[in-house]
Amino acid sequence: MSSLPACGLQYDVSLKARNTFGVDARAAVLARVADIGALQTLLAQKQFANLPRLILGGGSNILFTRDFDGLVLLPEFRGMAITHESGDLVHVRAGAGESWDALVRWSLAQGLCGLENLALIPGHVGAAPIQNIGAYGIEFAEVCAAVEIHDVAIGTTRWLSREQCGFGYRHSIFKMPEAANWIVTAVDILLTRQAQLRLDYAGLREQLQAQNIDTPTAADVADAVTQLRLRKLPNPALIGNAGSFFKNPIVMNTVAKQLQLKHPTLPTWPTPDGLSKLSAAWLIESCGFKGLRDGDAGVSSQHALVLVNHGAASGAQLWALAQRIQASVRQHYDVLLLPEPMVI
Ligand SMILES: Cc1cc2nc3c(=O)[nH]c(=O)nc-3n(C[C@H](O)[C@H](O)[C@H](O)COP(=O)(O)OP(=O)(O)OC[C@H]3O[C@@H](n4cnc5c(N)ncnc54)[C@H](O)[C@@H]3O)c2cc1C
Incomplete structure (x- = not known):
């Protein structure tokens, strides 16, 4: 050896x-x-x-x-390539170690559409399936054809189809116990040559209008998403953060209705499986945490969902603040907030 x-x-x-x-x-x-x-x-x-x-x-x-x-x-598995095309559909394979945003930009440069709404999400390609990354109305699941995994327990490498990946909202099979020994090594995604743009997510059309773009291309959409993200989210290069710290909680419709009766401004959205998603940002802000600072651990003043490290916060301090937020939301609304990042 x-x-x-x-x-x-x-x-x-x-x-x-x-x-x-x-x-x-x-x-x-x-x-x-x-x-x-x-x-x-x-x-x-x-x-x-x-x-x-x-x-x-x-x-x-x-x-x-x-x-x-x-x-x-x-x-650090590398590589981005078109593997085959049939009609308008184009299969792209990317190694787990590539930057996600680099893959988005590369695909646009090849004239391919489908990843534009997912521009500027930090991180690597291999992590995209883990929480089924999503932004501006699109999730990774929608473009995923298959995910390659290496099982270190038995030493084999195989492909999982999209269906086998068990994707859900910020969820996949890769978060389940059976995946404990898997490493994502590559992904296969399915893109198109003809743009089928999704512009319905709040703020996107307005951003394009502000840029004087009437008939956007996929690259225009990626640029508009980039501008929106730069404006709305704190930049980790300037202030430590991991994006949204909590998932939007999913509850029974009856629970959502009761909450909305008491709190008419609480935003809720229907989920594909007939439940209701609540705005975690609204819940956190209404409990008074937006912009709060406890030592160097804090909640962004730009976005209530984002926990920030003002400098020298330890992970334990950030986690203690996250738990305070969880307890407060539980106490006020009887709703459990679950963290989005992996907490070690
Ligand atoms: C400013 C900011 C904005 C963000 N915006 C969004 C957003 O809009 N939408 C969204 O969904 N997320 C968002 N995120 C979260 C994050 O960017 C994504 O979850 C991203 O996919 C994480 O990639 P990573 O390579 O950094 O993963 P890491 O943080 O390194 O790992 C995350 C998890 O994936 C596992 N993992 C990583 N690589 C592999 C692999 N190859 N095989 C098996 N397991 C692996 C890790 O063990 C860990 O459990 C944001 C984060 C920040 C800082």
Whole structure:
């Protein structure tokens, strides 16, 4: 068995620059793996095979509340290519280690449509299926044809169809116990040459109008989404955050109706499976947390759903604030807010 190149491994390493909260947690071992062969070589070594494992992409959906006393794996699988076309449909394959936004831009440059509403979401391609990323009216599930996984427990690599991925709102099979040993290595997505633009999401048409664009192309939509996101969301390069910290809670319609009777301004939306989604941002703001600061842990004054690190907050401090928010929303509305990022 060949040994890993020295640059692939680091010991007792800070993860501060590897999570967008900028939390100063440490990993016992960090390994960059460029392909499945390198991954297998690494895990064939006993001292690594038995360590607790964490897969890390861009670190934009994770909160470290402590050091990780195990092996942090960085899949750096590369490549973006059109694999085949039939009629208007174009299959694109991308490696898990590619930047998601780079894939969006690359696909637009190839004249392909379908990813424009998902522009500027931070992170890597391999993480897109994990929480079924979504924005501006589109979810990853809608463009996903298949996801390639490597099962490190049995050493096999296989493709899962979209149906097998069990996608839901910020959910997929990859969050379930059966996926504990899986690493997403690549995704296959299905795009089109003819644009079928989705412009109904709040603010998108207005943004295009403000840019004097009457008949937008997919690239125009991506630019408009980019402008909106830059304006509405705090930039992790300037202030640590992981985007929305809580999912919009999904409740029975009767519960949503009762809440709306008491609180007519609470936004709710129907879900495809006949339930109601509540605005977590509204619930948090109405409990008085928007813009609140507790030491260096805070809630963004731009967006009530976004927890921010003003500088030196620890993950434990951010998590304590998140729990305060959860308790307050529970107390006022009897609704449970669930975190969107993975909390370590
Ligand atoms: C400013 C900002 C805005 C955001 N906006 C949105 C948004 O609009 N919509 C949205 O859905 N999300 C949004 N997010 C969240 C985040 O960008 C996405 O969830 C993104 O897909 C995370 O990618 P990542 O590579 O950073 O994942 P990481 O944070 O590194 O990992 C997230 C989870 O995925 C797992 N994982 C990562 N890679 C793999 C892999 N190859 N195989 C198996 N498991 C893996 C990790 O173990 C972890 O559980 C935002 C975040 C920020 C900071």
